[in-house]
Amino acid sequence: xxxxxxxxxxxxxxxxxxxxxxxxxxxxCKKLGAGLAVSExxxxxxLLYATEKTRRRTDHTGEVAPISVQIAGxxxxxxxxxxxxxxxxxxxxxxxxxxxxxxxxxxxxAGSALMRDEALIGRILDAVVAAVPDTPVTLKxxxxxxxxxxxxxxxxxxxxxxxxxxxxxxxxxxxxxxxGEAEYDTIALVKSRVGIPVIANGDIDGxxxxxxxxxxxxxxxxxxxxxxxxxxxxxxxxxxxxxxxxELAAPEVSEIHRVCREHLLDLYEFxxxxxxxxxxxxxxxxxxxxxxGAHDFRQSMNTLPTxxxxxxxxxxxxxxxxxxxxxxxxxxxxxxxxxxxxxxAA
Ligand SMILES: Cc1cc2nc3c(=O)[nH]c(=O)nc-3n(C[C@H](O)[C@H](O)[C@H](O)COP(=O)(O)O)c2cc1C
Numbered sequence: 001x002x003x004x005x006x007x008x009x010x011x012x013x014x015x016x017x018x019x020x021x022x023x024x025x026x027x028x029c030k031k032l033g034a035g036l037a038v039s040e041x042x043x044x045x046x047l048l049y050a051t052e053k054t055r056r057r058t059d060h061t062g063e064v065a066p067i068s069v070q071i072a073g074x075x076x077x078x079x080x081x082x083x084x085x086x087x088x089x090x091x092x093x094x095x096x097x098x099x100x101x102x103x104x105x106x107x108x109x110a111g112s113a114l115m116r117d118e119a120l121i122g123r124i125l126d127a128v129v130a131a132v133p134d135t136p137v138t139l140k141x142x143x144x145x146x147x148x149x150x151x152x153x154x155x156x157x158x159x160x161x162x163x164x165x166x167x168x169x170x171x172x173x174x175x176x177x178x179x180g181e182a183e184y185d186t187i188a189l190v191k192s193r194v195g196i197p198v199i200a201n202g203d204i205d206g207x208x209x210x211x212x213x214x215x216x217x218x219x220x221x222x223x224x225x226x227x228x229x230x231x232x233x234x235x236x237x238x239x240x241x242x243x244x245x246x247e248l249a250a251p252e253v254s255e256i257h258r259v260c261r262e263h264l265l266d267l268y269e270f271x272x273x274x275x276x277x278x279x280x281x282x283x284x285x286x287x288x289x290x291x292x293g294a295h296d297f298r299q300s301m302n303t304l305p306t307x308x309x310x311x312x313x314x315x316x317x318x319x320x321x322x323x324x325x326x327x328x329x330x331x332x333x334x335x336x337x338x339x340x341x342x343x344x345a346a
Contacts, residue, residue: 230286
């Protein structure tokens, strides 16, 4: 895919996920087939630029281009300043968050809460586009504020008029949060009415679903979030299926073990030992979701305080899985595992 002068490997994007799409995860997804990975959102509040969290979120050392950084906020001047600040710190694409229903964001009327105020949306987009004239600006939003107020088409038109170069739409309203199923009709409608690229997002959990969403929406690309947690190779699986119509074989235990291990090493390096071990736990829970013995494994994992102990436990667990079968063996309690994982992510 060609986008704003960047040549992307494909049109499969990693959805921005606070607490998940840090630099190690973005790098991993890109290595395993994603064309673009959007950073976790960065606040537009300049008072918080110096906090460790924000500094880490704006550390793009060694990141594969193009570097897309998401900013969140509701004040046009602050958003403009945030865009400039992030471009100065290496962002090559600025993405604006109008899709996140998290309380922390919505309490200050940012994220998807902005969908309610179309005039303000216009002011924010104009300000950001003007602030970084040489940098493409993209926008991520939902289908509307509520099911009665699906104003995605209005927002898309405002975006196009403001000079936004690409939009990503999550097929739920703000009120839906993550409940129910994503719908794709609104995305299809928007795609048929605007000239800028449209990326479809929501509940894409595998290659066949990816094909279906592309067919239903006519979108220019797909954005995948939760399904990539613990399964970053989903991008190469979708890429292969879209190109050939054939499903790639699931990775072998040995490869998953290697991917997980390398991911953990990156996390330790990025966050330091204490932070890395803590952040790694949720990724380990996702990598092992639904596997035989994963429940007990996860409980003991959460008590291990050091890198050495965590790595040794991972090696032992995947060693047992490999002894059982070259491919992973899933337990009956898969559904239960999923609930636990969602809790961990919340
Ligand atoms: C843990 C988590 C954190 C998220 N953080 C953000 C965020 O920072 N910015 C944003 O625009 N969307 C955020 N989202 C929404 C996702 O980008 C995506 O739109 C949503 O999960 C639907 O896609 P999916 O069904 O492929 O997961 C987040 C979602 C999750 C699960």
